[in-house]
Amino acid sequence: MLPVRLDRTRPEPLPAQLAAAVRGLVTDGTLSTGDRLPSSRALAADLHVARAVVEQAYDQLLAEAWVETRRGSGTFVASGEVLPVAPAAPRPATRTQRYVRLDAGTPWIDPRHLPGWRRAWREVSVARAPRGYPDALGLPELREALAERLARTRGLSVEPDEILVTAGTTDGLRQLLGVLGTGDVLVEDPGYRAAVETVRAVGRGVVDHPAVAPVTDLTGCVAAYVTPAHQHPLGRVMPAADRLSLLGAARAADAVVLEDDYDSEFRYDVAPVPALAALDRSRVAYLGTAAKSVGPGLRLGWLVAPPELHDRLLRRRVVTHDTPPWPTQRALLTLLRDGWVDRVVRTARRVYASRAPRVAAALGPHAELAGPLAGMYSTWLTRPDAARAARDAARAAGFDLPVLADYCRTARLSGLVVGFGGVTDAELDHALSVLAGSLGRHLGGR
Numbered sequence: 001m002l003p004v005r006l007d008r009t010r011p012e013p014l015p016a017q018l019a020a021a022v023r024g025l026v027t028d029g030t031l032s033t034g035d036r037l038p039s040s041r042a043l044a045a046d047l048h049v050a051r052a053v054v055e056q057a058y059d060q061l062l063a064e065a066w067v068e069t070r071r072g073s074g075t076f077v078a079s080g081e082v083l084p085v086a087p088a089a090p091r092p093a094t095r096t097q098r099y100v101r102l103d104a105g106t107p108w109i110d111p112r113h114l115p116g117w118r119r120a121w122r123e124v125s126v127a128r129a130p131r132g133y134p135d136a137l138g139l140p141e142l143r144e145a146l147a148e149r150l151a152r153t154r155g156l157s158v159e160p161d162e163i164l165v166t167a168g169t170t171d172g173l174r175q176l177l178g179v180l181g182t183g184d185v186l187v188e189d190p191g192y193r194a195a196v197e198t199v200r201a202v203g204r205g206v207v208d209h210p211a212v213a214p215v216t217d218l219t220g221c222v223a224a225y226v227t228p229a230h231q232h233p234l235g236r237v238m239p240a241a242d243r244l245s246l247l248g249a250a251r252a253a254d255a256v257v258l259e260d261d262y263d264s265e266f267r268y269d270v271a272p273v274p275a276l277a278a279l280d281r282s283r284v285a286y287l288g289t290a291a292k293s294v295g296p297g298l299r300l301g302w303l304v305a306p307p308e309l310h311d312r313l314l315r316r317r318v319v320t321h322d323t324p325p326w327p328t329q330r331a332l333l334t335l336l337r338d339g340w341v342d343r344v345v346r347t348a349r350r351v352y353a354s355r356a357p358r359v360a361a362a363l364g365p366h367a368e369l370a371g372p373l374a375g376m377y378s379t380w381l382t383r384p385d386a387a388r389a390a391r392d393a394a395r396a397a398g399f400d401l402p403v404l405a406d407y408c409r410t411a412r413l414s415g416l417v418v419g420f421g422g423v424t425d426a427e428l429d430h431a432l433s434v435l436a437g438s439l440g441r442h443l444g445g446r
């Protein structure tokens with residue numbers, strides 16, 4: 001049911017109150033495009049009002065294009081790219097504007113895989129829950145499946161007991177930061193914003209390091225956070241010499257390398273770049289995530305830490321019990337066992353392999369590609385004014401995307417970061433024509 005309260009003591013009629021409440025749920029993101037609203041009968045019963053109240057509210061929302069009806073199946077939040085602005089909106093206008101996001105982090109999950117997803121959750125519903133807290137490292141069967149997958153896809157040979165199931169990369173990072181000694185953390189610049197915020201949030205200093213320069217000195221740092229397989233957001237692969245330099249600096253400073261391996265499986269034409277952790281397990285803590293292969297909303301990941309850190313993490317977890325919820329872990333187990341994750345990765349890779357060249361064809365004449373084409377986004381270097389103008393043009397057309405400067409702290413790079421996983425082909429083509437048009441007008445051809 002909807003988290004809505006109607007107040008009979010207010011002068012505003014009940015249908016208007018209900019319509020306003022539903023608009024609010026859409027604009028604050030509680031309800032998303034395609035979500036189904038309860039039937040008028042069920043909602044009326046839940047709110048203890050006459051059915052006509054709900055019908056009038058729905059009619060109003062329909063007239064304003066906030067919702068749409070599908071014959072025989074109900075009322076849904078409308079799928080318009082830009083939802084209408086609420087009349088006399090009580091919230092700031094920016095919160096009511098909804099964009100199609102060309103987000104670097106959103107993967108393509110083919111809707112044809114939906115039955116497999118449902119099957120996994122059905123299995124959860126009949127599985128027997130652990131009687132006490134779940135295993136502190138994570139479900140043993142899940143860790144077995146992850147060990148098999150890490151060996152097969154990342155060249156990482158680990159025992160299930162060396163894996164710690166996390167609630168995603170940032171959770172794994174936070175856990176690691178909690179057991180490391182004192183010291184700052186080197187982070188690539190430009191780099192992953194969630195990592196920067198996570199390091200700062202635990203009160204550690206962030207040392208900005210140019211993302212494309214080798215790390216040669218980690219004095220004063222307890223760790224270095226890097227994305228070697230696909231530098232986020234420039235996209236470059238860390239060269240072998242830079243990998244050795246980083247490991248050498250870590251050994252010399254007794255620091256640990258935190259390897260964020262977020263999307264390495266999405267190389268189109270070549271095998272994934274091997275994990276840095278495969279070179280030196282004693283120096284590298286490996287962070288994997290289900291965000292790209294299953295979806296960011298699952299909030300699951302895995303962490304393989306050097307033995308001493310692993311023991312500290314485990315000792316703490318036995319006390320804190322801050323494992324990811326058992327049902328989510330159980331669902332991922334089914335998705336891995338059924339081959340669902342492999343299938344999703346395969347289809348998504350094909351989609352990215354077809355979309356990346358389209359992005360390159362549209363933007364290549366106007367901007368410079370920052371790294372090899374891989375994954376679900378590409379980054380394009382151009383002048384700051386041109387990048388900002390292109391983003392503004394995209395917004396005016398109902399799309400949102402980051403500019404490269406959003407990821408820079410002291411680095412002075414500018415351009416656009418174009419995600420192509422979370423959109424349809426038609427949306428991507430529309431957005432690209434807007435971006436290319438704006439860049440062309442601004443730069444007058446290169």
Ligand SMILES: Cc1ncc(COP(=O)(O)O)c(C=O)c1O
Binds near residue numbers: 167
């Ligand atoms: C660089 C990078 N690392 C990790 C992640 C995934 O983080 P999490 O597992 O916390 O969702 C993302 C998602 O966008 C990312 O861009």
